[in-house]
Amino acid sequence: xxxxxxxxxxxxxxxxxxxxxxxxxxxxxxxxxxxxxxxxxxxxxxxxxxxxxxxxxxxxxxxxxxxxxxxxxxxxxxxxxxxxxxxxxxxxxxxxxxxxxxxxxxxxxxxxxxxxxxxxxxxxxxxxxxxxxxxxxxxxxxxxxx
Numbered sequence: 001x002x003x004x005x006x007x008x009x010x011x012x013x014x015x016x017x018x019x020x021x022x023x024x025x026x027x028x029x030x031x032x033x034x035x036x037x038x039x040x041x042x043x044x045x046x047x048x049x050x051x052x053x054x055x056x057x058x059x060x061x062x063x064x065x066x067x068x069x070x071x072x073x074x075x076x077x078x079x080x081x082x083x084x085x086x087x088x089x090x091x092x093x094x095x096x097x098x099x100x101x102x103x104x105x106x107x108x109x110x111x112x113x114x115x116x117x118x119x120x121x122x123x124x125x126x127x128x129x130x131x132x133x134x135x136x137x138x139x140x141x142x143x144x145x146x
Contacts, residue, residue, distance in 0.1 A: 088130075088131040093127055097122050097123065099134055100113060112136075
């Protein structure tokens with residue numbers, strides 16, 4: 001119930017903000033200038049500062065566009081792998097090792113499994129490491145992968 005109230009309040013707030021923005025945009029330039037003068041501001045300076053800010057924000061947006069793309073790719077990858085999370089939570093150490101041995105027998109996965117254990121043996125890995133490895137292998141084995 002609280003979520004519905006919060007959603008309703010957010011919608012009302014957004015509508016009020018949108019109405020205020022529309023009102024301000026419809027205000028004649030002379031009235032805007034008079035209001036700025038009344039508050040001790042120079043309208044030409046305010047416009048110049050606003051234009052400079054807009055230019056900086058656009059430059060930042062272009063410069064940092066790779067971060068948006070990276071975040072979208074990460075979200076897509078997490079959405080793709082999220083069903084696998086917890087898939088191996090109930091398995092004990094021996095069952096995890098058995099799954100890894102099975103993966104190692106798969107020609108497509110044998111090299112990644114060998115790489116995962118280049119510094120230690122499977123028996124030395126923690127259960128959490130083994131679960132993470134199995135989830136990674138599931139992603140590699142997924143035929144729907146792009």
